[in-house]
Amino acid sequence: MQATASAPPESAQPPRSATGRYQSIETVELAQKALSSRKPFTLRLQFLIGCLIVLLFGTGVTIMLIMTTSEVGQKVHLLEIVNDYLLEIQQARRFEKNYFLYGTNLPNALENVLRAHSVLEREAESLRQTLGAAAYERVLPDINRYEDLLQRLIALKSQNLNDAQTIAEKKQIEQDLRTHGQHMLTFAETLMVKERSLLNAAIARSRGLHISGLMGLLLIIMVNSYVLGHRILGSIHRFETYAARIASGDYTPVMPARRHRDEFTNLAMAINKMLLQLESREAVLMQSHKMRAVGTLTAGVAHELNNPLNNISLTAHMMLEDYVGMDDVERRQMIEDIINETKRSKNIISNLLDFARESSAQLEPLDLAALLQDTIKLASNQVKLSKIKLEFQAAGNLPRIHADSQQLRQVFLNLILNAIDASPKGSRIQVMILPADEPNYVAVKVIDFGSGVPAHILASIFDPFFTTKGKGKGTGLGLSVSQGIVAKHGGQIRVASEEGKGSTFTVTLPITTIPAAITQQPRLQLDTRPAHD
Amino acid sequence: MSGKITVLLLDDEAIVGRRLKPALEKIGCTVEVFEDPRRALARLAEQTFHIVVTDIRMDDIDGLQVLEQVKKTSPATRVIMITGYAMMALAREAMELGAFDFIAKPFTPDDLRAVVARAAESLGLAVTSSTSE
Known part of the structure; x- marks a missing residue:
């Protein structure tokens, strides 16, 4: 009856790599199996x-x-x-x-x-x-x-x-x-x-x-009350830590922590099921938030699109007007202009369409600098509209990371759009990639010199539905969703801000140290952190 | 004909100047085209134009600054603003600063010629018909 006396060492770790926790359905199934395959020793029996x-x-x-x-x-x-x-x-x-x-x-x-x-x-x-x-x-x-x-x-x-x-x-x-x-x-x-x-x-x-x-x-x-109480309280305490972990966005399923199966196992399995639900809901939230960002970008794109459109319109009209008097060279020149401007239009929207496309999460080795350049391009119309100078610096020879490009783009775009919102006209935003302070991590910093975040709300800016923007302007989900994404990638978002001087958002992400093919496999021996931390 | 109408056309899109220069010349205007607002401002400091057509949104100096500069040096000059897309707030601001009118991209050469004709008229000048050639 000493079920609680000695917990066995974690025998089964969920497959989790340093860079991703996406194999959710598989991991949850694995966890459920591990949970239910133990011998039952219920509290009722005890x-x-x-x-x-x-x-x-x-x-x-x-x-x-x-x-x-x-x-x-x-x-x-x-x-x-x-x-x-x-x-x-x-x-x-x-x-x-x-x-x-x-x-x-x-x-x-x-x-x-x-x-x-x-x-x-x-x-x-x-x-x-x-x-x-x-x-x-x-x-x-x-x-x-x-x-x-x-x-x-x-x-x-x-x-x-x-x-x-x-x-x-x-x-x-x-x-x-x-x-x-x-x-x-x-x-x-x-x-x-x-x-x-x-x-x-x-x-x-x-x-x-x-x-x-x-x-x-x-x-x-x-003795019986003590053993029973110890067992119950221990489990309650464990579930407390699970709740805190889940609240922080880590949806790693609950794995067996004890030798036996009991009523708490049912709770653990219910939580694992809930995690799947949360995961899918978060995906919906992420997508809807992405579409919001797309909405913001659309204004800039529409504006930018008017330039090639205007060029095409003017060229076509003038060609029609002067068609008879023109020589072949002139005509050719005008047609080439039209073709080029069409291409330009396509480029303006394809970037956005690419970003807006709904895609399933996919981990791949990524060049963070290239990804950031893409993201900056996506926001470039917005940057231009706001008359802000965006400076991008990347430290050389940075290793690749293993991540979902769409989701990371969403995170960085969100940070850049926030920085634009916070910045006064004519100021600048710095985006830089550099090795993080902790080894095996890279850091992306988005620095603005805008209004800054008052110290008393700094702690709540990552909370869902918390916003400083006006009614109808912000959902208060951007940073919350971003934090969820970064947490899933095994990273962190931190903020340092001084009111009136600006803010620095730092995203740290783990570096991929082994080839991609291996990271897809469960990395049991590499992941030393217990599942129920 | 009451003399040539002088027009300065400023847009950082090269094609705009390339197409509108002949379009406006057809109605009897003398057109100088600029893509760089600084050089345009330098030119405006040298010479007074009847009409200035400028894009509002440009990288370094925007159309509103050009408008202010023109209104300071030659209040009579008619300034026509080209806006990227219907940015009513900016257009209203431009009108308050003394712009003659604004025209939204995308527009046709005739749209601009009509506004230019009205501007010329307000100055007591007349444009020639574009179909007269």
């Missing part, structure tokens, strides 16, 4: 077993108590018998003494002895049991002999003979009478002492059993 042990122990103690109580009863009864016997013997001897002193009371002595004898015979069974048959048999001859002697003495006395033979016989009988009387008395007194000490011992035993039985029962209940 509770029942505890109750059963208490019941068995209680019953045992009760039976023993009944036995000792009845033993004490027997002993008391026996003591009474012995007492009766002793009284009769004592009385008989008193009469015997009277006989010797005054020559009287012989029949009374006989009466008492007979009574004592009848006590012995009446209680023969219990005496035999307690004294043992041998001791019982030893006392009988004495009392028989004593009776016999008394009767003979009475007979002699009634004959009233005073011859020498009779006197001698009387003397002999009287002597024997004393001896056997003494034997009987000694025996009765010894018996009395012995029975009393036996009774005392039985009472002491009974008391001891009462106390130890009660203590034992208490101890069993305490």
